[in-house]
Amino acid sequence: MAAYEGIIADLIEELGRLPGVGPKSAQRIAFHILAADPAEVQRLAAVLTEVKSKVRFCEICGNVSEDVQCRICRDPRRDPSILCVVEEAKDVVAIERTREFRGRYHVLGGAINPIDGVGPDDLRIRELMTRLADGAVQEIIIATDPNVEGEATATYLARMLRPMGLTISRLASGLPVGGDLEYADEITLGRAFEGRRSIDV
Amino acid sequence: MGENVRVKLYRDEAVVLRTRKLGEADRILTLLTRAHGQVHAVAKGVRRTSSKFGARLEPFSVIDLQLYAGRNLDVVTQVDTLAPHGRAISGDYGLFTTATAMVETAERLTEIEREPATQQYLLLVGALRSLAEKVHASSLVLDSYLLRALAIAGWAPTFSECARCDAPGPHRAFVAPMGGIVCPSCRPPGAAAPAPETVGLLGSLLAGDWPHADISHERHRKEASGLVAAYTQWHLERQLKSLRHVERA
Structure with missing residues (x-):
C-alpha cells in the first residue's frame, strides 16, 4: 500500500498477511482499528502477544496447550488405554x-x-511409538482425514502398530447424517456399503 | 435482448496429479488432461463433508470432468469417475509412495500449461492402473513409467548401442548425462558398470517387455532402480521430492 505512509502502511501490510485477508479487507480492518475505542485495541494487542508467549504444544500429545501438558492429558477421568490419532489440533476439537x-x-x-x-x-x-512403549494404551483409533493422504498415513500407522498387538481401528466413512442417499457420490456410498453394520433389535 | 455470450465450458478426461488447500473449503487441483495438457482448476467446497464431488477429485483418480474457463483458474463444474484408484493405492503404503513419484514426474514433464500431452496422459493412466491392480511389482511399474515418460519428453535412454557414437552393443558403462549406455571408447572415467542382466532389464522396462521384466532378479531390479533414479533426476534437473520417500517392495 504505497498510498499510505509509515505506521498505517505497516499495519495494512501486516493484516494483509493473515489468511483470507486481501489488501482491501486489510485496509478496512486497519481503519476499523483506527476508529475503535483505545481500550478495545489494547485488549486485542494484549491477547495477540499473550497467545504467542503462553500457548505451546503439549509435550505428550502435541495438542495446543497453555501448560506443559494439555487439559485432556492432565484430566484423570480420561481413559488412558484408548488413544485417538489425528492430523491437527483442530481435529481434536471436532472430535471433542x-x-x-x-x-x-x-x-x-x-x-x-x-x-x-x-x-x-x-x-x-516417533513420539507416538515412545508413548506406546509402556503398554498402557490398549486401543488405537486412527482418525486421519478421509482423503488419499490421510488414508495412506493410516495405512502406514497400522503397519507400524500391528506388531505391537494393539486393537487398531479406523474411523468409518459413509453417508452424512441428514442427507439424501441419491445425492451421495459413488465412492462414499461404496464405502458406506463396505462399512455397513448389522442392526441389533 | 442481446445475443447470448458463448459459455466457456469444456469437457475433458484427466488424472488428478496434486491437490492443494485453498481458502476455507476449496482446493486447487493440478490435472493432466487428455486433450488440454496440464490444467490448474479450482474445485469449490470439496473439503466440506457435504460436497458432492470431493471424493471424485482425489489424487490418482481418473475422471471425466466439465470445466468452466475462468480468468486465471478454471472451475470444476461436473465430475464423473472413470477409475477411482485412490482407495487401492492409499491402502498400500508402497503403492502410495510409488504413485506419488509418478504423478510428480508427470507434473514436472507437462509443466507448460495447456500444451497437449496426450501420450503422457495415456502412459500415466496405464501406469496407475497396473499399479492399482497390482499386475506387476510396483518398483518395476515405476521404473518403466519413468523411462517411458522421459522417452516421450525427448530424453529416451539407450540400452544397447552407444548413446554417443551409435556403436552397436551390448556395452557395459552407464552414464546418465550422456543418455544411457556408452561404448568403451566413449566411456568417461568413473562411469557406472551395471550387470548385463540389469541393462537387459532396463531395455525391457523401456520397451514394455513385461514377461522378461517380471522374471528379473531382485538384485538387478535394485540396480536398475538406482540407475533410473539417477537418469530421471539428471534430466528433470530439480530434485523430485517424492522419489526419496518411495518404498520399494
Whole structure:
C-alpha cells in the first residue's frame, strides 16, 4: 500500500498477511482499528502477544496447550488405554464436540504427503511409538482425514502398530447424517456399503 | 435482448496429479488432461463433508470432468469417475509412495500449461492402473513409467548401442548425462558398470517387455532402480521430492 505512509502502511501490510485477508479487507480492518475505542485495541494487542508467549504444544500429545501438558492429558477421568490419532489440533476439537470419545489424543501435525516433501519422519510418529512403549494404551483409533493422504498415513500407522498387538481401528466413512442417499457420490456410498453394520433389535 | 455470450465450458478426461488447500473449503487441483495438457482448476467446497464431488477429485483418480474457463483458474463444474484408484493405492503404503513419484514426474514433464500431452496422459493412466491392480511389482511399474515418460519428453535412454557414437552393443558403462549406455571408447572415467542382466532389464522396462521384466532378479531390479533414479533426476534437473520417500517392495 504505497498510498499510505509509515505506521498505517505497516499495519495494512501486516493484516494483509493473515489468511483470507486481501489488501482491501486489510485496509478496512486497519481503519476499523483506527476508529475503535483505545481500550478495545489494547485488549486485542494484549491477547495477540499473550497467545504467542503462553500457548505451546503439549509435550505428550502435541495438542495446543497453555501448560506443559494439555487439559485432556492432565484430566484423570480420561481413559488412558484408548488413544485417538489425528492430523491437527483442530481435529481434536471436532472430535471433542461429539462427546463420544473419552480417551486421549495424539496429534501428528499433518499427513504423509511425499509430493510436498512430507514423509513419516516429519510427523510426530516417533513420539507416538515412545508413548506406546509402556503398554498402557490398549486401543488405537486412527482418525486421519478421509482423503488419499490421510488414508495412506493410516495405512502406514497400522503397519507400524500391528506388531505391537494393539486393537487398531479406523474411523468409518459413509453417508452424512441428514442427507439424501441419491445425492451421495459413488465412492462414499461404496464405502458406506463396505462399512455397513448389522442392526441389533 | 442481446445475443447470448458463448459459455466457456469444456469437457475433458484427466488424472488428478496434486491437490492443494485453498481458502476455507476449496482446493486447487493440478490435472493432466487428455486433450488440454496440464490444467490448474479450482474445485469449490470439496473439503466440506457435504460436497458432492470431493471424493471424485482425489489424487490418482481418473475422471471425466466439465470445466468452466475462468480468468486465471478454471472451475470444476461436473465430475464423473472413470477409475477411482485412490482407495487401492492409499491402502498400500508402497503403492502410495510409488504413485506419488509418478504423478510428480508427470507434473514436472507437462509443466507448460495447456500444451497437449496426450501420450503422457495415456502412459500415466496405464501406469496407475497396473499399479492399482497390482499386475506387476510396483518398483518395476515405476521404473518403466519413468523411462517411458522421459522417452516421450525427448530424453529416451539407450540400452544397447552407444548413446554417443551409435556403436552397436551390448556395452557395459552407464552414464546418465550422456543418455544411457556408452561404448568403451566413449566411456568417461568413473562411469557406472551395471550387470548385463540389469541393462537387459532396463531395455525391457523401456520397451514394455513385461514377461522378461517380471522374471528379473531382485538384485538387478535394485540396480536398475538406482540407475533410473539417477537418469530421471539428471534430466528433470530439480530434485523430485517424492522419489526419496518411495518404498520399494
